[in-house]
Amino acid sequence: MTKASPSAGDRKRLSPEERRAMIVAGATAYFSEVGLEGNTRELSKRLGVTQSLIFNYFSTKTDLLEAVYRAVYLDRISPDWPALIADRSRPIHDRALTFYREYTQAIFSYEWMRIFMFSGLAGAELNRRYLEHVSRLLLRPLMEEFRSAAPGPRKPEMEDIWNLHGGIIYIGIRRYVYQVPCPDDQDPAIRAAVGRFVDAFDIPCEQACQTVPSLPDGKAQANADITTR
Template identity: 60%
Template structure:
């Protein structure tokens, strides 16, 4: 029986191959969770496991690259300054931030990797939430408390708002239940409802 010889693997520049592996890993882990194995990933990419380990010596190193790609790269550097810009009403600042933030993270890959990593107890999830609190949620709380003084909001108040907005994306990409095609009105309504607890903010 005649069989076709295997096609030679196309040579790629190291940085291009690395990007290919990371992109494939993001797609793969979004389906399987971070516990997915590199053997199956290599088959999906059409490369050998040894090639993956040439670029990422350990699975943890590959997870780190996925973390950078999926989570950290989507946090825009101007967001903390936006939240602190008191030339704008707080509702405008928070509304603009959450509009931009949800557009960045409301994707199949972000939502599912975030949920999987949380369920699997992965350190990546905790690191991301800690980073988010430091660069985004803490400044947001400071600005809220400056606006409502002498009243005082707590970190838990901010986390409740944040969680209610993220849940819109979870419904779409994890539960796969109907949500509006354009989530922005729902996001802005959540911000307005939250700030409506304090007179003069809406």
């Protein structure tokens, strides 16, 4: 852990940019743990600085929280995903699975999941904008690709896509919000969820099924790529 000496002879001078970044990083960790109403004194203790220093860099606590929001939300959505989803040279099964692997890789973290949930409960406009963004740029195109790939008359609606999405996101909610035991490796569950969804709309397998077995054989998960913190 970072050093947490609150007040001693070890007064260090950092450049404003470094100090500001350090405060934002510490605030992200702290507020994601205790909630957005965490107090600045406890935060300053964890940072190893005085409480007043925080207000030297952020005029108000709300300002600090907005910096945290920006740091957390920034660059989580890869600009490559719309092209990935729309790339019809690859089977939709493959594209959907790759997308959800990368998407969960991006947002399944203690900080992101909890800050998002805290700010969502607080009614932050930022959350609604984010979800609208995800819906318009990622999920709706994903639906269109599924509809285009489905040979029969059964084609997914947006609510079906939200169901696929929610089932996968819920893994992160269990792990980081409820903090109940979860498999270390969520990849088999994601693979199975995407596989079931593809099957449900009679989408032919093509070469995707060889590289991606749609059903995991056992519960022996090997790697743990995402830790609890």
